[in-house]
Amino acid sequence: MRVLLLCCVALLALAHSGQAIDCRDNLVDNDDVYSLSKLTGTFSVSDGNTMYTLSLCEPMSCGGESGYAGCQKTASGHEYGMGKQGTIMYSFDVPQDQDGVRMAFTHGMECSNHDQRQFAVNAVCADEGEADTLMYDGETSHCKYEFTLRTTKACPKPASGPPPPVGCDAWSPIGSQVVYEPKKLTLPSGETYTTQMDTTNEIFEFDLNVCGPVECEGADMTDPPAVCQTTGSRKHFSLGKVASTTFSALTSERAGYRIEVSNGDRCHDGTPRQSRITVFCSPEDVEPRLLYMGELSHCEYDFSLYAADGCPKEVAPPSPVPTSECPEILATDDAFHYAPKSVAMPASSPYTTKGMGDEGTEYLYEVNVCGTVAGCYPSNSASGNHIAACQTNKDVSPEIQFSLGSSTSVAVEELMPPGEGFKVTYTGGDGCSSNDERRTVIYAHCVQVSGDAIPPAELVFIGETSHCIYEFDLYTPDACPIPNAPPPPPVTCSAASLPSAKHPGKVYEFHKLARGSTAAHHMAGIQIGDDVYDFTSNICAPVDCTARRDKSISPAGCQILMEAVASDDDHAPTSSQAHMYALGDLSTATLEENDSGDGYVVTYTGGDECHSGDRRQLNIHVLCDEGANEAVASFEEESSHCVYDVIIHASNGACAVPAPTPSPDSSGMSGVAIFFIVVIVVVIASVGSLLAYQTYFKGEPASALLDCEFLAGCSNPCASRPAYQFERLATEDPDDL
Known part of the structure; x- marks a missing residue:
């Protein structure tokens, strides 16, 4: 029971309780605050014989005595005080599904058995426009009276005024897997982060809060400032309002984040003051540390807040969306990947295991990874010919089979820790009695191979872990990670582009x-x-x-x-x-x-x-x-x-x-250049042939080819040589040549 004892005055003080006792204005219940000072005046109700009058916030006289919060008046005109004003106790234990406050009063006048009268009233929130109504709920036990007061004056309001700006509860850079919680840095009312700037002439003080208000003399606290500047002459200026808070990312998404607040007090030229707060992730700063960095530009102030609570938390990536087939490659954030299809078995020989159902029946389970199961014929199957997991009850005749998932509705994701393997989830199986579709989850675990012996794959039935969800462990070397190809060398300044x-x-x-x-x-x-x-x-x-x-x-x-x-x-x-x-x-x-x-x-x-x-x-x-x-x-x-x-x-x-297109001059040769190169090669080859002929066939020195008379008189040097000379090359011993 949530009971909040907010005021309990000793009996000795009650004799002098003729003064008004204010109802509390700051009763806080989680995110709600109640202002009970509005419950002034009296509220009355009759049960047909007795009139009950309550004065919850101001003491009244009853039976010749003052200081009572409730008075009971019988049909015969006798009055009995039901509880003293100064004994009020508050709690929030009102009837279920209602907002309101329970107010209890004790030390009323004695009943016939000398017990003191007491009463309680549940002040509950009424609908807008509804008139105040007091209802008598009865005498719950001897001399204990119970009432319900329906009134709009008992309706709560938000405990901290307007809701915090968007992003204060949780904020993430776009596309990031990290989350920041700025509200962790929000200080309670009356507390601030402080820093100062010393100049030659005066000292400036700065008070700052994250997603919360700071007190700044003269500021409108219905739209409170988030940053306040106090000059050496004790003048106060708002440097930006809480309601204007926005968030943005730093270059490194895990280094912290930036807050900007605007619409502060105006500078002398009419420019509204604004502030930028860079929150740095600093694990060693368990107690946040605020620094004033300077004035970024005219009337724009810059702060750095170093805090352990400024560090992000990692969030699990969303579950992958089922696709029509397994991916060829499952990439990871590490230097390896998986090949899920390498775990697939032929449809006629899938992985098999047995398992007991909740009712004690033994089932045969046939499961494939990135493949289908043949020979499974469930009646009215939603999976058609794409059954990836099959459950068979062989204890009945004919045997009963169910599809536990379709190979065309599959999601694959990495297991943790990295390198452990991967997880395959099939949906789209046959419906259960609840009409929920059956689904299968396979945890494919890497089994390291040592030596030449390759261990066989093993399928283990974990169980029906929740309604219509069947889980298996598969141990196989084919589920081990595959090293990625080394990345290309980084581009350096020596590259052209x-x-x-x-x-x-x-x-x-x-x-x-x-x-x-x-x-x-x-x-x-x-x-x-x-x-x-x-x-x-x-x-x-x-x-x-x-x-x-x-x-x-x-x-x-x-x-x-x-x-x-x-x-x-x-x-x-x-x-x-x-x-x-x-x-x-x-x-x-x-x-x-x-x-x-x-x-x-x-x-x-x-x-x-x-x-x-x-x-x-x-x-x-x-x-x-x-x-x-x-x-x-x-x-x-x-x-x-x-x-x-x-x-x-x-x-x-x-x-x-x-990318620039390589020029012909640099990437290749023109046809003309190639022609001239061929001509030169032919000429060189011809000269070489003549030299060989002159030396080996004619018995003359090679230099004779350069003799002008010889060249002039031998337009066809080979014409005078007999044909058998060529035959001799093939028939005689080469050593005689």
């Missing part, structure tokens, strides 16, 4: 975005934590980042410390060399098309060390913008520790274009 998988036949000509080291993209005035930085970046070309200690790195991006706000900051510059940090080594560059096919990502690793020892990394997200006349770079965020993200919008070099 980046081929597009999303747009076959097209490439990204990323070299067109390369700039000279002194003309690299420059982004100024970026505040991270307490410090202000400038950033430079380039595509497959170095940047000017010379004031550094480590000269072995060819920087593809540079982080330049311009200002350390806090004098005791660990990484405040101590010399000119400390101002610059390489964000990645040019030699580590890899390029990869993004998932949406509207650009690519250039990743540089191996930059200068952060204080944690981690090397800085730069991710440049190049996005295709057909309307961009020139490339424009902007700093996005520090997506995780020492990992920096830059976005470049461009057309030339950022959009996929048709």
